[in-house]
Amino acid sequence: MTSAASSDRPHRPLFAIGLRLIAVICLSIMFVSGRIASERGVNLIETVFYRQLIALPVVFAWIASSTGLSAIKTRRIGVHATRMAIGLIGMMLNFLSYILLPPAEAATIGFTMPIFGTILSALVLREATGIHRWTAVLIGFAGVLVMVRPDAGHFPVQGVAVAIAAALVTASVSLVLRELGRTESAGVVVFWFTLLSMVPLGIAMPFYAQAHDMVTWGWLLAIGIVGGVAQICLTAALRWGPVSVVLPMDYSAIIWTTLLGVAIGQGWPMATTWIGATLIVASGLYIAWREHVRARPPIVSLATPPPD
Template identity: 80%
Template sequence: MTAADRPHRPLFAIALRLIAVICLSVMFITVRLASERGVHVVESLFYRQALALPVVLAWVAMAGGLQTIRTRRIRVHASRMMLGLTGMLLNFLSYILLPPAEAATIGFTMPIFGTILSALILREVTGIHRWGAVLIGFVGVLVMIRPDAGHFPMQGVAVAIAAALMTASVSLVLRELGRTEAAGVVVFWFTALSMIPLGIAMPFVAQAHDPVTWGLLLTIGLFGGIAQLCLTAALRWGPVSVVLPMDYSAIIWTTLLGVAIGEDWPMATTWIGATLIIASGLYIAWREHRRARKPLVSLATPPQD
């Protein structure tokens, strides 16, 4: 069945995307909790991928078996893996170093960096409308972090911005892969190939943990795997332009979960900055949609464009 022949179920697609965003929010908060219990960030990455792999394999089996993941572009998949793994590492660190709401909000700048990279690397024509949206997005970041006030550690802010930039870089590779590879192929090879560098690194950081900590690591892996599958399935039943707004609900879920684990309620400047950043991202996606091109996807799944 081709993409054009698939029935559209927009409400189902929106529900799947919302479930994915909630699962990702739980995963990131759990990474923060695990870090507070002494878990190294590389351990969190390893168990995120290792425990998600059986879920991905089960999905591959139901989708037609291992023959569906054959590829002739393993080198491109390897490049995507390294970029994606680096982006995931930076994202995990941003939630460790910053309050959850602020880490999520800075992550929303990914479409902004995607626009910049598309213009600089792909030489795409970017008009005044999208450059204006980029400027508004960066104003939102400045409003939120208030560099002069010292509300947040600048190291954490720098890591969060680097994570958004890396995720945007992954989008350029995914755009190229998307011309020949199905989404399931990309998900499988990213998960499987990432076990190689993580497996090499694990002996240097692995530790014994108590049952509660093992439970946190299990949560990271399972919720991360479920989120990945729901993100992919959502795009099967509805276009990105329909499901995209659900990604920005992450600010709600991370805020509530953060408060639940004892974090302070975000300041007013965080909400003002988040509004500007979200408006910027949605406007960029809308302009892309108007130009009959694939819109930028949010931080949860690196965009296809």
């Protein structure tokens, strides 16, 4: 996808926001459904396998009806394989975080992904990161401490560690996606991630597959379908609106996961969760805003990016 093509595409910001909102709701449903499936005896390998298997035809049909099957050709299968390996680990950790923690708390810690993205960009990509974004990083981590309150023992340490690891790995995926995005469309990336992940998952499944009742199969089917729809909506949203417009919708996950958590008997989050979430969300939004400001073209040729 060329920059020229991107610039010629009309923007429909409200449509893009709606698509992103649908994606976030679907992801919230997917992860909470994964928790329910786990309570019904489904192991993590099975959950991720069926999520990818059922989503694959959904993604395939979307690509066939939009860009055409010829669009899935790639010369960078090695980079796609790297993205698959890291992404698969991240997906498993995210599912596990929702199993070990209440949904609202798992989603809130997941909001630290932009914070880890900033750290990795500075350490790995050597991007200039100044006082503004480092301050936002510290505020975000302060929000995690406020929410978790390690001294109080509100949440299992293992669950918190898994949720933080999930955010870190997801941020690592963003670095690989940045590299792939130079030559590959979003649809190609989604397709090869889903397809390639079936190889390691297919090898592992004979050791983990179990029989389940019809209700449990229904939950697994829901995980795959809403997961596929979420991928499509995430990708489509960026076709109709810039990241800076659609990104704030991601933070609505705290609303949907809270409601879903109440529905499955987890109760309302504590006050410290809301305070911590406010700090983490503010940190993530500020990081996104700074990146947006620095990415704007200068008004005159001698202008320089604002200090970070």
